[in-house]
Amino acid sequence: MRIVLGLEYCGVGFCGWQSQQQGCGVQDALEAAMAAIAGEKIRVTTAGRTDTGVHAAFQVVHFDTDVKRPLSAWVRGVNSHLPAGVAVLWAREVGEDFHARFGAMQRGYRYVLLNHAVRPGLNQGLIGWHHNPLDAAAMNAAAALLIGQHDFTAFRAAECQAKSPVKDLRLLQIERRGDYLLCDFRADGFLHHMVRNLMGSLIQVGAGAHPPAWIREILDGRDRTRAAPTFDAAGLYLTHIRYPAHFALPETSERWLFA
Structure with missing residues (x-):
């Protein structure tokens, strides 16, 4: 059974x-x-x-x-x-x-990021944090350049054991809710540290260190050393898993705080 x-x-x-x-x-x-x-x-x-x-x-x-x-x-x-x-x-x-x-046909993650000058206390360990103001529109412009099937070597951990760096990124969007940025990722699969590595580079775009087009240059260059460092694990949540419809299983949970 x-x-x-x-x-x-x-x-x-x-x-x-x-x-x-x-x-x-x-x-x-x-x-x-x-x-x-x-x-x-x-x-x-x-x-x-x-x-x-x-x-x-x-x-x-x-x-x-x-x-x-x-x-x-x-x-x-x-x-x-x-x-x-x-x-x-x-x-x-x-x-x-x-x-x-x-x-599993599709997996999804949400990164919950506090964008405020003062670090979190109450939610320490449960959310990420960046102290400088972030431009969510610029981050979404960069995110749009990553959608589709690509070689994500530039955002892959050195110890990743995946057979192929090619993944189909189907959703990447950033929503601002007050002092929080809710960053959603969905794909057919993810490489080791892929979401946290993407977050690090998206934050650099949002902070104005690079224009949105920079992230596509990093993607096409396939060089991990040119991208931003791996971002903090604290704000990352596995949120979504899709199976064939005949199994009739839920795809997500609506009971958590940041749904």
């Missing part, structure tokens, strides 16, 4: 999604909680791994088990064994043709 779970988590205090020898990954916490309900070891497959300090408003995993439990046990039961920063939102039974990672 294959079960799929939707979950959310705060990346603060975890060393990213992936299981680690020291047991500090979100995956470690989830699998330990699931084992307590199943009475046996459970291994999950995720839609996408997140780095240290990155959050998920909407993450999807699947697992196989012969243990018979009501679906509610995989939600309320598992949650009773999870740390406060992780919660299962729902559970569904699916066919064996479902795969959380390889079946």
Whole structure:
């Protein structure tokens, strides 16, 4: 039997999604909680791994088990064994043709950026911050030059293990809400640090250090050293995962603060 779970988590205090020898990954916490309900070891497959300090408003995993439990046990039961920063939102039974990672048709991230002279206190670790005024219109003009299928080598981490740097970026838009910039990215897939690297360069455009056309020069040059440094992980959230319609799964969660 294959079960799929939707979950959310705060990346603060975890060393990213992936299981680690020291047991500090979100995956470690989830699998330990699931084992307590199943009475046996459970291994999950995720839609996408997140780095240290990155959050998920909407993450999807699947697992196989012969243990018979009501679906509610995989939600309320598992949650009773999870740390406060992780919660299962729902559970569904699916066919064996479902795969959380390889079946995902589109993924989306939102970067929440405080654009204010004073650093955050209340939301420290949950949002990014830039102290100088940013021009959202200039950032959107630069973002428009990145839409489509491109080689994103210039925005790829050196340790990225993806087979190809070519990705189809389908949405990149920046919306200002008061002192906040909400920056949305959707693509068929993302390279390691791709969103944070794009954020670093978009912020330089917004701050007036470069014109919007500069970001296309960086993209076409395929040279990571010419782009801005990787931006802070704190404001990055996995928010959106789309699967084929016949699975009838949610694509996102509307229950988080920055929806």
